[in-house]
Amino acid sequence: MDSRPTTLLQGTLDLLILQSLMAGEKHGLGVSRRIQQISGGTFVVKPGSLFPALHRMEEQGWISSFWGESENNRRAKYYRLTKAGKKQLEAETKRWDRISWAIAQALEAS
Amino acid sequence: MITLPFLVKVRSLLRNLFLSTRVHAELDQEVRAHLGMLIEENIRAGMPPEEAQRAARIELGGIEQVKEQVRDAGIGNWLHAVISDGRFGLRQLRKNPAFTTVAVLTLALGIGANTAIFSNVDALVLRPFSLPGLDRVVAIWETVPKQDAYRVSVAPANFHDWTEQSRSFEYLAATRGWDANLTGEGVAERVEGYQVTSNFFPLLGVPAELGRQISSVDLQQGAATVVVLSHGFWERHLAGDRTVLGKTLLLNGRKFTIVGIAGSDLDFPAGAQIWTPFDLHSVESTDRETHSLLVLGRLNKNASVSSATADLQAVAGRLAEQFPGSNAGHGVRVIRLAEDATNGTWQFVMVLMGCAVFVLLLAAVNVANLQLARASSRQKEMAIRSGMGASRWQLIRQLLVESTLLALAGGAAGALLANWGMELLRRDLPPFIMAHVPGLKHVAVDFRVLLFTLAVALGSGILAGLAPAFRFSGCDLNDALKESTRSSTAGRSAGRLRGVLVIVETALALILLVGAGLMVSGFRSLLAVEMGFDRTHVLTFHIALATEKYQKKDQIQSYYDRLLHQLQTMPSVDNVACATSLPSGWSWNWTEYTAEDHPPASAGEVPSTVSQIVTPDFLRTLHVPLIKGRFISPADGPDAPPVAVISESMAHANWPDQDPIGKRVKLGRPESSEPERRVVGVVRDIRSSAFEPKPNPTTYVPFAQMPQASSAVLVRTSADPLSLARSVTQQLRSIDPGTPAYDVRTLEQVVSDNVSGVESSARMMLVFGLIALALAAAGIFAVMAYSVTQRTHEIGIRMALGARPFDVLRLVMASALKMALLGLTFGLGVSLLLTQAISNAVFGVIRIEPPVFASLTALLALVGAVAAYIPARWATKVDPLRALRGD
Numbered sequence: 002m003d004s005r006p007t008t009l010l011q012g013t014l015d016l017l018i019l020q021s022l023m024a025g026e027k028h029g030l031g032v033s034r035r036i037q038q039i040s041g042g043t044f045v046v047k048p049g050s051l052f053p054a055l056h057r058m059e060e061q062g063w064i065s066s067f068w069g070e071s072e073n074n075r076r077a078k079y080y081r082l083t084k085a086g087k088k089q090l091e092a093e094t095k096r097w098d099r100i101s102w103a104i105a106q107a108l109e110a111s
Numbered sequence: 112m113i114t115l116p117f118l119v120k121v122r123s124l125l126r127n128l129f130l131s132t133r134v135h136a137e138l139d140q141e142v143r144a145h146l147g148m149l150i151e152e153n154i155r156a157g158m159p160p161e162e163a164q165r166a167a168r169i170e171l172g173g174i175e176q177v178k179e180q181v182r183d184a185g186i187g188n189w190l191h192a193v194i195s196d197g198r199f200g201l202r203q204l205r206k207n208p209a210f211t212t213v214a215v216l217t218l219a220l221g222i223g224a225n226t227a228i229f230s231n232v233d234a235l236v237l238r239p240f241s242l243p244g245l246d247r248v249v250a251i252w253e254t255v256p257k258q259d260a261y262r263v264s265v266a267p268a269n270f271h272d273w274t275e276q277s278r279s280f281e282y283l284a285a286t287r288g289w290d291a292n293l294t295g296e297g298v299a300e301r302v303e304g305y306q307v308t309s310n311f312f313p314l315l316g317v318p319a320e321l322g323r324q325i326s327s328v329d330l331q332q333g334a335a336t337v338v339v340l341s342h343g344f345w346e347r348h349l350a351g352d353r354t355v356l357g358k359t360l361l362l363n364g365r366k367f368t369i370v371g372i373a374g375s376d377l378d379f380p381a382g383a384q385i386w387t388p389f390d391l392h393s394v395e396s397t398d399r400e401t402h403s404l405l406v407l408g409r410l411n412k413n414a415s416v417s418s419a420t421a422d423l424q425a426v427a428g429r430l431a432e433q434f435p436g437s438n439a440g441h442g443v444r445v446i447r448l449a450e451d452a453t454n455g456t457w458q459f460v461m462v463l464m465g466c467a468v469f470v471l472l473l474a475a476v477n478v479a480n481l482q483l484a485r486a487s488s489r490q491k492e493m494a495i496r497s498g499m500g501a502s503r504w505q506l507i508r509q510l511l512v513e514s515t516l517l518a519l520a521g522g523a524a525g526a527l528l529a530n531w532g533m534e535l536l537r538r539d540l541p542p543f544i545m546a547h548v549p550g551l552k553h554v555a556v557d558f559r560v561l562l563f564t565l566a567v568a569l570g571s572g573i574l575a576g577l578a579p580a581f582r583f584s585g586c587d588l589n590d591a592l593k594e595s596t597r598s599s600t601a602g603r604s605a606g607r608l609r610g611v612l613v614i615v616e617t618a619l620a621l622i623l624l625v626g627a628g629l630m631v632s633g634f635r636s637l638l639a640v641e642m643g644f645d646r647t648h649v650l651t652f653h654i655a656l657a658t659e660k661y662q663k664k665d666q667i668q669s670y671y672d673r674l675l676h677q678l679q680t681m682p683s684v685d686n687v688a689c690a691t692s693l694p695s696g697w698s699w700n701w702t703e704y705t706a707e708d709h710p711p712a713s714a715g716e717v718p719s720t721v722s723q724i725v726t727p728d729f730l731r732t733l734h735v736p737l738i739k740g741r742f743i744s745p746a747d748g749p750d751a752p753p754v755a756v757i758s759e760s761m762a763h764a765n766w767p768d769q770d771p772i773g774k775r776v777k778l779g780r781p782e783s784s785e786p787e788r789r790v791v792g793v794v795r796d797i798r799s800s801a802f803e804p805k806p807n808p809t810t811y812v813p814f815a816q817m818p819q820a821s822s823a824v825l826v827r828t829s830a831d832p833l834s835l836a837r838s839v840t841q842q843l844r845s846i847d848p849g850t851p852a853y854d855v856r857t858l859e860q861v862v863s864d865n866v867s868g869v870e871s872s873a874r875m876m877l878v879f880g881l882i883a884l885a886l887a888a889a890g891i892f893a894v895m896a897y898s899v900t901q902r903t904h905e906i907g908i909r910m911a912l913g914a915r916p917f918d919v920l921r922l923v924m925a926s927a928l929k930m931a932l933l934g935l936t937f938g939l940g941v942s943l944l945l946t947q948a949i950s951n952a953v954f955g956v957i958r959i960e961p962p963v964f965a966s967l968t969a970l971l972a973l974v975g976a977v978a979a980y981i982p983a984r985w986a987t988k989v990d991p992l993r994a995l996r997g998d
Contacts, residue, residue, distance in 0.1 A: 028144070028145075028148070029141065029145050030145055030148045030149065030152070047170070047172060048142070048145060048170070048171050048172060048177050049172045049176060049177050049180050050180075052138075052141070052142065052145075052177055052180065052181045053180045053181045056138075056181050071144070071148060073148075073151055075144055075147055075148060075151075076140070076144060077141070077144045077145075077148065078137070078140075078141040078144070
């Protein structure tokens with residue numbers, strides 16, 4: 002598998018953020034690192050796209066935020082999944098499965 | 112959970128709005144923490160501190176940039192965008208002061224018209240009385256369906272039984288008129304009073320301003336002589352003196368103790384100045400014949416108007432079986448008080464409201480048109496903005512924000528205009544109307560009305576902005592960029608849209624003009640109605656003798672004898688007469704009758720006549736011609752044989768082919784004890800009111816044979832009638848200082864007051880019509896002028912190819928006339944339909960009058976032609992060389 006970082010497909014960032022929060026609440030850097038980790042280093046999310054996405058998703062009610070202490074006693078803003086967010090994750094996952102299945106089919110056909 | 116995300120959005124919008132510094136500070140903190148953690152991470156990975164910081168900064172990409180990106184994604188961003196659109200819009204409007212002024216003024220006219228009329232709708236129709244829970248307060252009438260009577264006052268005994276047997280009401284109360292002569296301390300005045308049952312004030316639910324209101328305490332041993340004063344009366348007559356409780360007023364010669372001042376909101380019945388207790392249980396508790404009570408109810412929580420009707424209808428059914436003589440065929444009608452009291456005004460107010468909406472539409476179309484014209488010259492700007500990445504929605508938003516700014520400015524100016532408009536509507540309304548039309552005193556531009564104005568302004572802003580907005584967003588921007596401002600032909604779709612707007616504008620203007628024309632012509636024909644009497648040079652007033660003091664007929668007779676004698680001997684007085692009511696006054700007296708040869712078919716079909724109890728000089732005073740026989744003479748005294756004089760239509764109704772002289776007629780119900788009267792004369796018909804389609808059958812009875820405590824007095828003079836008023840009042844004081852003259856007016860005034868409501872509506876509609884004419888002319892002119900400048904190039908080519916000025920004129924005029932014609936046809940159709948629809952609602956004042964339709968259509972066509980002709984003339988002056996060289 003190619004391990005060079007890849008640009009994210011449009012619309013998948015939300016899915017990845019939601020997925021990364023499934024395991025529990027995280028601050029921004031935590032989310033970023035988690036995504037890197039679960040994608041095997043394929044996706045690196047820069048703060049310039051991460052923070053706008055987090056704030057937008059908070060406004061949409063999918064995640065909520067609170068201020069907490071980081072591992073090194075630094076005050077940081079944490080995010081956690083809401084009920085609506087869990088639903089959204091399910092919907093997004095289904096959508097993604099459909100797309101990836103369809104693309105796989107299309108590639109096989111040729 | 113659909114609501115949750117929505118609430119989160121609202122919360123974040125509010126946070127962005129009100130806590131924006133805090134939001135920014137938090138964001139700053141969050142991003143800095145992120146940077147700090149990145150550095151720590153790098154140090155843990157073994158980098159030297161400086162290197163760690165550099166790498167972290169590279170990964171982050173700049174604190175400010177990240178913050179900017181977050182702000183762009185948020186909802187707060189949307190808000191900031193609108194604000195900056197607003198700033199940009201303001202700059203644009205300021206750059207174009209002529210356009211802005213015209214647009215704001217146009218919208219101000221439209222919005223102002225709506226504000227002015229809505230303030231009337233609100234006060235007169237929506238909230239005629241300021242009572243708590245007004246929608247549960249109902250008026251209750253008896254009905255006699257067989258006689259087509261659905262608003263019959265209630266007989267005391269029936270009211271009593273309703274109270275005992277119904278279950279739908281929290282309260283039932285009755286009231287009846289009790290106007291009184293107020294005397295003492297140099298005043299003698301007629302005050303409008305009502306006697307009320309103990310439930311009356313609790314039912315209305317407005318607490319007293321001072322002291323208490325009438326309650327069952329006042330009715331324990333008959334009606335106590337106590338009085339509650341209205342707020343207005345207290346302020347006017349007692350200067351709002353708060354120590355007034357316990358003092359007495361001399362009403363009809365009796366002392367009444369003031370026990371309370373009603374709250375300032377309490378205005379029921381409209382025009383009431385005083386209230387006194389009404390003892391139902393005295394002599395009248397078995398009376399089912401005298402229909403004199405106004406009955407009110409407050410529905411209890413479980414009752415509706417229809418369930419209450421059914422409830423009372425059942426009671427009425429039992430009473431009809433029990434008392435067939437008086438109650439057979441009598442039903443009950445329950446109607447919301449607000450609805451009951453506004454009949455007669457709401458029709459006019461709603462017609463005006465409809466017109467105001469048309470004026471607003473016209474204004475919005477005009478502004479849309481102006482914006483379209485301006486928009487075309489901004490096409491390049493829009494194309495560039497779009498090229499720079501502005502989305503379609505962003506362009507529409509910019510235009511909508513601009514037109515909303517215009518409309519808000521227009522709304523502010525409109526609210527000021529509205530005050531003037533309301534003044535126009537109220538000017539010259541007689542005091543009687545001011546006092547007695549429920550809600551009229553409260554008409555004002557208040558908070559509710561301003562809220563309405565704001566809504567109308569926002570709505571019209573969007574309306575006026577939609578056409579240009581969609582026109583832009585739909586057009587091909589590449590073409591726009593290539594197209595020069597002076598292209599050979601105007602953009603086709605823009606031209607078509609403007610054409611449609613002109614057509615709509617013409618149609619709206621015609622509808623308004625025709626409405627105004629019909630209203631004015633209706634009003635003038637009301638004034639021109641042949642009333643059948645000479646209204647010039649007559650002074651009128653009313654007197655009412657206090658029945659407490661004048662109990663016997665001969666006391667009354669001798670008062671009136673003295674009155675007639677003293678007034679008759681005044682210089683410059685020609686004739687003096689008394690009558691039950693003034694012709695064309697506010698009310699007149701209907702009585703049932705039986706005529707010889709015409710026994711009524713059944714108890715339910717007794718005919719009615721207007722009865723006028725008059726002194727001998729009545730006809731001479733009014734210059735009414737005698738047709739046959741003689742008029743009432745001084746010889747028709749109390750002991751002479753009972754006689755009557757009848758009007759032409761009364762004679763025709765009963766004895767169409769016979770000589771009515773010598774026939775007998777009996778006033779009152781067939782079983783009453785009234786004597787039969789011999790008809791001794793027939794006189795020309797006179798109108799009781801200009802609104803009546805034909806004269807009412809009238810019967811005149813000698814005053815001496817039926818003396819009345821209250822009367823209207825008419826004085827014919829060779830001098831100016833009003834100059835006589837002072838000396839007449841002095842004469843009255845010399846006869847009895849306790850009996851004041853009231854409602855002193857000339858007869859001409861009486862007649863015109865009667866139609867004053869129509870007059871003020873007509874005046875308002877005339878203003879609307881003129882605004883419509885001006886707006887339509889301006890609209891047509893603007894569009895034609897614009898299209899001529901757009902087509903300069905084309906016209907130049909045509910002229911270079913040999914077109915003469917006349918051809919050019921014809922070319923331009925033809926396109927204008929085509930639009931005007933379409934608009935006129937459309938407008939004519941709609942006005943015909945509308946006129947038909949409302950002619951019944953406004954008492955026949957508005958009718959389809961072909962001459963009005965024709966002349967106003969012609970007028971509008973002419974104005975349109977002139978408005979198109981001026982730009983067409985410009986077109987003929989186009990210099991072909993310059994036009995072709997233009998680019």
